[in-house]
Structures are given as structure tokens and as C-alpha cells.
Amino acid sequence: MVIKKIDIGAFGKLEDYSIDLSSGGQVVYGPNEFGKSTLVEFLKMILIIMPMLIAVKILYNKMKTLYQQIQMVNMNVQHVIIDI
Secondary structure, eight states: OOOOOOEEEETTTTTEEEEEEESSOOOOSSTTSHHHOOOOOOOOHIIIHHHHHHHHHHHHHHHHHHHHHHHHHHHHHOOOOOOO
């Protein structure tokens, strides 16, 4: 995957921030409190955390559906004897 441009409306200290990455490797530099670490946190959130949260939500929904199906089966069972 190649990221060519980043546009951030608002994230931490960054507001209406845009950076063009299409020219190849980039070095982000600036004085303290410029937003360098905030940019890195934004990238981590978008590239790592958000996909993980989406995967967890999908897994949760599948487990919820499975649980509901099990509950429906349990509602139809009248009497069960298990002899070991």
C-alpha cells in the first residue's frame, strides 16, 4: 500500500492538516508541539487500531448471532437427559 496524501480535518492538535506524500520518502520535522507525534498517532490509529476494532466488531456480531441461534434451539428443547 502506498499512501499518497493525508488530509486530517481534526485530530488532536492537527486541524485542516494536509500532507502530500506522492514524491516518495518523507521526513517530518518541526519544533516541539508542532504535531509530529500527533501525526504518528493518527497513522497508527488509521492503519492498526481501526482495522482491529472493525475486526472485533465483526467477530462480536457473529458471536451474537450464534448466541441467538443457540437460544432459539434451547427454546425448542423440551426435555434433555444426559447420562454419563
